[in-house]
Amino acid sequence: MTAPLRLYVRRSESAPPDSERRINISVRVPTDLDVVEEAVDLVARHCLASGVPPKAARFVVRVVLCEALANAIVYGNQLDPAKRVDVRVEVGEEAVELHVSDEGAGFDPSGIPDPTEPDRIELNQGRGLFLIRQLVDEVHFNDRGNAICMIMRRA
Amino acid sequence: MTAPLRLYVRRSESAPPDSERRINISVRVPTDLDVVEEAVDLVARHCLASGVPPKAARFVVRVVLCEALANAIVYGNQLDPAKRVDVRVEVGEEAVELHVSDEGAGFDPSGIPDPTEPDRIELNQGRGLFLIRQLVDEVHFNDRGNAICMIMRRA
Amino acid sequence: MSFTVRKDDAKGVVVIGVDGQLIVGNRHDLKKKVMDAMEEGERKFVIDFAETGYIDSSGLGVLVSLSKKIRETGGDLRLAGLNDDLRTLFELTKLDTLFTIMGSAEEAAASF
Amino acid sequence: MSFTVRKDDAKGVVVIGVDGQLIVGNRHDLKKKVMDAMEEGERKFVIDFAETGYIDSSGLGVLVSLSKKIRETGGDLRLAGLNDDLRTLFELTKLDTLFTIMGSAEEAAASF
Ligand SMILES: Nc1ncnc2c1ncn2[C@@H]1O[C@H](COP(=O)(O)OP(=O)(O)O)[C@@H](O)[C@H]1O
Ligand SMILES: Nc1ncnc2c1ncn2[C@@H]1O[C@H](COP(=O)(O)OP(=O)(O)O)[C@@H](O)[C@H]1O
Numbered sequence: 001m002t003a004p005l006r007l008y009v010r011r012s013e014s015a016p017p018d019s020e021r022r023i024n025i026s027v028r029v030p031t032d033l034d035v036v037e038e039a040v041d042l043v044a045r046h047c048l049a050s051g052v053p054p055k056a057a058r059f060v061v062r063v064v065l066c067e068a069l070a071n072a073i074v075y076g077n078q079l080d081p082a083k084r085v086d087v088r089v090e091v092g093e094e095a096v097e098l099h100v101s102d103e104g105a106g107f108d109p110s111g112i113p114d115p116t117e118p119d120r121i122e123l124n125q126g127r128g129l130f131l132i133r134q135l136v137d138e139v140h141f142n143d144r145g146n147a148i149c150m151i152m153r154r155a
Numbered sequence: 156m157t158a159p160l161r162l163y164v165r166r167s168e169s170a171p172p173d174s175e176r177r178i179n180i181s182v183r184v185p186t187d188l189d190v191v192e193e194a195v196d197l198v199a200r201h202c203l204a205s206g207v208p209p210k211a212a213r214f215v216v217r218v219v220l221c222e223a224l225a226n227a228i229v230y231g232n233q234l235d236p237a238k239r240v241d242v243r244v245e246v247g248e249e250a251v252e253l254h255v256s257d258e259g260a261g262f263d264p265s266g267i268p269d270p271t272e273p274d275r276i277e278l279n280q281g282r283g284l285f286l287i288r289q290l291v292d293e294v295h296f297n298d299r300g301n302a303i304c305m306i307m308r309r310a
Numbered sequence: 311m312s313f314t315v316r317k318d319d320a321k322g323v324v325v326i327g328v329d330g331q332l333i334v335g336n337r338h339d340l341k342k343k344v345m346d347a348m349e350e351g352e353r354k355f356v357i358d359f360a361e362t363g364y365i366d367s368s369g370l371g372v373l374v375s376l377s378k379k380i381r382e383t384g385g386d387l388r389l390a391g392l393n394d395d396l397r398t399l400f401e402l403t404k405l406d407t408l409f410t411i412m413g414s415a416e417e418a419a420a421s422f
Numbered sequence: 423m424s425f426t427v428r429k430d431d432a433k434g435v436v437v438i439g440v441d442g443q444l445i446v447g448n449r450h451d452l453k454k455k456v457m458d459a460m461e462e463g464e465r466k467f468v469i470d471f472a473e474t475g476y477i478d479s480s481g482l483g484v485l486v487s488l489s490k491k492i493r494e495t496g497g498d499l500r501l502a503g504l505n506d507d508l509r510t511l512f513e514l515t516k517l518d519t520l521f522t523i524m525g526s527a528e529e530a531a532a533s534f
Contacts, residue, residue, distance in 0.1 A: 023197070024181040033447045042178070045204035049197070059476060059507045062443075066478040070446040116516040124487045127479035127515050134514045188335045214364060214395045221366040225334040271404040279375045282367035282403050289402045 023050045023091040028084050029069060031077040040065045043087055043098075050091035056152060060135050061098065064150050067128040068100040076102025076146055095137075098150040106145030178205045178246040183239050184224060186232040195220045198242055198253075205246035211307060215290050216253065222283040223255035223303050231257025231301055250292075253305040261300030313343055314358075323419040327358040327391075332369035340369075344376050353385030354422045358415035360391030365399055377409060386410070390418035425455055426473075435531045439470040439503075444481035452481075456488050465497030466534045470527035472503030477511055489521060498522070502530035 025046045029039045040062050047057040069085060077083035083103040090097040115126045133139050138151040180201045184194045195217050202212040224240060232238035238258040245252040270281045288294050293306035314327035324347050332340060344355060357373070359365070377387045388410045392400070400406040412418035426439035436459050444452060456467060469485070471477070485501070492499045500522045504512070512518040524530035 022183055023201075024179075025201070026179040028177055036447050037443055037445060042204070046178075046180070046201055049200035049204045055507075062476045063478060063511070066443075066445050066476070070478065070480065074446075121516060121520060122486060122490065124483040125480070127482055131479050131511065131514065191335050192331055192333060210395075217364050218366060218399070221331075221333050221364070225366065225368065229334075276404060276408060277374060277378065279371040280368070282370055286367050286399065286402065 023089075025050070025089040025091070027087045029073075029087055031073050031079060031081050031083050031085065033070065033073055033079075036066055036069045036073070039069060039087065043089060047089060047091065047096065050089075050096075052091060052096055052152075053154075056096075060152065061096075064132045064135050065098060065100070067132050068098070068148050068150065071128055071148075072100050072102035072104070072146075075107065076104030078104065094154055096152045096154075098136075098152075099147065100150075101142075101147035104146050106142075108145060109141050178244075180205070180244040180246070182242045184228075184242055186228050186234060186236050186238050186240065188225065188228055188234075191221055191224045191228070194224060194242065198244060202244060202246065202251065205244075205251075207246060207251055207307075208309075211251075215307065216251075219287045219290050219305050220253060220255070222287050223253070223305065226283055226303075227255050227257035227259070227301075230262065231259030233259065249309055251307045251309075253291075253307075254302065255305075256297075256302035259301050261297075263300060264296050313340065314361075315343065315347075318419045321354065321419060321422050322352070323354040323356055323422050324352045325356045325358055325415050325419055327361055327415070329361040331363050331365070332359075332372075333364070333366040334368040337369050337372040341372050341376060345379070348380065348383060348385070353380070353383060355380055355385065355387045356390050356412075356415055356418040357387065358391045358418075359389065359393075359396055360415065362391075362396060365396060367403075370399065370403060370405060374405065374408065386422070388412050388418045388421065390415040425452065426470075427455065427459075430531050433466070433531060433534050434464070435466040435468055435534050436464045437468045437470055437527050437531055439473055439527070441473040443475050443477070444471075444484075445476070445478040446480040449481050449484040453484050453488060457491070460492065460495060460497070465492070465495060467492060467497065467499045468502050468524075468527055468530040469499065470503045470530075471501065471505075471508055472527065474503075474508060477508060479515075482511065482515060482517060486517065486520065498534070500524050500530045500533065502527040 025043065027039060027043060029035060043065055044057050044062050047061050048054060052061065072085040073079065077085065086101050088099040109129060112129050113120060115123065115130050120126060132150060136150045137153045140149040141147065182194060182198060184190060198220055199212050199217050202216050203209060207216065227240040228234065232240065241256045243254040264284065267284050268275060270278065270285050275281060287305060291305045292308045295304040296302065312329045314329060316325050318325065326343060328340065380387045390412045391414060392411060400409065400411065412421060424441045426441060428437050430437065438455060440452065489499045502524045503526060504523060512521065512523065524533060
C-alpha cells in the first residue's frame with residue numbers, strides 16, 4: 001500500500017451560544033459524616049467530567065464541599081439520619097456553582113468571627129466558613145441560612 | 156529509620172441505604188446536530204464519574220443517547236434553533252435512567268415497523284428506536300411522545 | 311472525527327478508515343468521500359472501523375446506501391476492523407447479512 | 423484513608439503519614455494515634471502530608487489541638503510534606519505562624 005493520505009473532516013464551527021452549555025448535577029447525601037469523603041469525590045469527578053479545571057476540581061472543590069457538607073450534617077441536620085443534604089452543581093461557561101442545602105433551622109452567617117484574630121488562632125474550630133470564603137469567589141446563603149451557594153468563576 | 160509500621164484505619168461500615176445513592180445529571184442541549192457528539196461524550200463522562208461500568212458508558216450509553224438526541228433534534232424540534240433538548244440522567248444503585256425530551260409535538264412510538272424485516276433491511280433509515288430497544292433494558296415514552304426514558308439495569 | 315483514505319495501487323482498492331464516530335453529524339462526509347472516489351472511477355472499497363468508537367443508526371444507514379450505490383456500478387464494499395461492540399450493532403440490525411464483514415483492513419483489501 | 427506510623431529509634435521521633443484526606447470523618451483517628459503514642463511516652467512528632475489529598479477545617483483543628491497537647495507535655499510537633507495547595511490552607515488561616523512547617527519528613531525528623 002502507498003503512504004496513507006490523511007484527510008481531516010471537522011465539525012462545522014456553528015457552536016451554540018455559551019449560555020447554553022449548562023450542566024446540572026445533583027446528589028442527595030445522607031446525614032452521615034462517614035460518607036462525606038465519598039460524596040466529595042463523586043462530585044469532584046463530575047466537575048472534572050464537566051470540564052472544571054483539574055486543579056480546581058481536585059482541591060478547591062473538594063475542600064469547600066467537605067466544609068459545607070460537614071456543616072450541613074452536623075449543625076444543619078444535627079446528625080438526624082432521617083434528614084438529607086442536597087448537593088447541586090451548576091457548571092456554566094463562566095462559573096461553577098456549588099449549592100449545599102440541609103433540612104436544619106439555618107443560622108446567621110454574618111455573625112461568624114474571623115478565626116485568624118490572635119485571640120482565636122489557637123481555637124480548634126471556627127475555620128470552615130472562613131476557608132470557604134477564602135477559596136471561592138462568591139458565597140451566598142438563602143434567607144433561612146440552611147443553603148449555601150459557593151461560586152467559582154473561570155479565570 | 157526503622158521499617159514503616161503500617162496501620163490502616165478504615166471508614167466505619169455504616170453505609171447508607173442503597174436508595175439514597177441517587178445522582179442526577181442534567182444537560183440542556185441546543186438543537187444542532189453538530190453538538191450531538193460532544194453532548195454524548197459529556198454525558199458518558201458523567202456516567203463514568205457516577206460509577207456506570209466503563210463498557211456500558213463507552214458504548215451503549217453513547218449509542219442510545221446519540222439516537223435519542225438525533226431524533227429529538229430532527230423529528231422533535233425539527234432543527235428549530237429556538238428549541239432545546241433536555242437530557243437528564245438518573246444514576247441509582249440498581250439502574251441508570253437516560254431521559255431525553257424535546258419541544259416537539261411528539262409521535263406514536265407503537266407504530267414503528269421492524270427494520271430487520273426482509274422488505275425493510277435495505278432501507279437507509281428506521282433503525283434508531285429499534286437499536287435503542289435492543290441495547291437497553293426498558294424504553295418508555297411520555298403520553299405526548301416527546302420524551303423518551305431509556306433504562307439500563309445493573310447486571 | 312476524521313477519515314483516513316489510502317489506496318492499494320496494485321489491487322485498486324480504496325481503504326477508508328473512520329477515526330472517531332460514524333454518526334448523524336458526519337455521515338455525509340463519509341458518503342461524499344466515497345461518492346467522489348466513485349466519480350474518479352474507483353470500484354473496490356474497504357471501510358475500516360479499527361479506530362471507530364461507535365456508529366449510530368444513521369451511520370449504518372449511510373453504509374447501506376453506499377453499499378447499494380457501489381454494487382450498482384459493479385463494485386463492492388467490504389467492512390473491516392469491527393470490534394465486538396460494533397459487530398453487535400450489525401448483528402442486532404441483521405445488517406451482518408447484507409455486508410461482507412472481514413477481519414482486518416489488510417485482509418479485506420487482499421480479498422478482492 | 424490510612425495512617426503510616428514509623429519511629430526513628432535514634433532520635434526518638436514518631437513520624438505519622440496521612441495517606442488520603444485529613445477531614446471531619448477521620449480526624450479522631452489521627453488524634454487517637456498521637457494521644458496513644460503520648461501515653462507511651464513519645465514526645466517528638468512529625469506529621470507527614472506528602473501523601474495527603476486535602477485537609478478540611480476540622481483536620482486543621484485537630485492539628486491545633488494536638489500541637490497544644492504535645493507542647494503541654496514538653497514535646498514538639500512539626501509538619502512536613504505539604505504541597506502548595508495544602509500550604510495555602512495554613513497560610514489562609516494564618517496557622518503557618520503557629521506550626522513549625524518543614525520540607526520533607528526526613529528533614530523534619532532530623533531537625534529535632
Ligand atoms: N448549615 C448550617 N446550619 C446551621 N449552622 C451552621 C451551618 N453552617 C455553619 N453553621 C454555624 O456556623 C458556625 C461556624 O461554622 P464554621 O465556620 O464552619 O466553623 P466550625 O464548623 O468549625 O464551627 C458553626 O459553629 C455553626 O454554628
Ligand atoms: N422525538 C421524536 N419526535 C417525533 N418523532 C419521532 C421522534 N423520535 C422518533 N420519531 C419518529 O419515529 C421514526 C423512527 O425513528 P427511528 O427509529 O429513530 O429511525 P429514523 O430516525 O432512522 O427514521 C422517525 O422517522 C420519526 O417519525
